[in-house]
Amino acid sequence: MKGRTDLIxxxxxxxxxxxxxxxxxxxxxxxxxVGWKIVRGQLYSDYARWKYFPLSSDYYYASFGGRYFVxxxxxxxxxxxxxxxxx
Numbered sequence: 001m002k003g004r005t006d007l008i009x010x011x012x013x014x015x016x017x018x019x020x021x022x023x024x025x026x027x028x029x030x031x032x033x034v035g036w037k038i039v040r041g042q043l044y045s046d047y048a049r050w051k052y053f054p055l056s057s058d059y060y061y062a063s064f065g066g067r068y069f070v071x072x073x074x075x076x077x078x079x080x081x082x083x084x085x086x087x
Contacts, residue, residue: 019047024071025055043081045072054078 017036018028035046042054053072060069070078 019045019050019072021049022071023050023053023073024069038081038083041079041081043078055081 014029015027016030016033017025018032018034019025037044037046039054044054045051050072054077055070055072056074056077057068057070058074058076060067
């Protein structure tokens with residue numbers, strides 16, 4: 001990805017960042033909550049299947065009409081994750 005792209009996780013709206021069994025990130029309710037930690041600028045989950053894979057992104061054109069997807073074990077690792085307090 002070129003330029004800056006922010007993944008904003010914050011502001012309480014009743015949803016949590018979670019991971020599907022297939023490794024894609026999505027918003028879910030508290031029952032599907034996944035824990036996250038930042039290690040050397042990379043974001044890891046505590047989902048047993050994916051805990052050794054950092055969050056990454058990829059652009060899918062043909063299958064989905066040109067969209068970026070965030071998940072694990074994708075093409076472009078996210079390497080500048082940081083925790084910024086919500087204002």
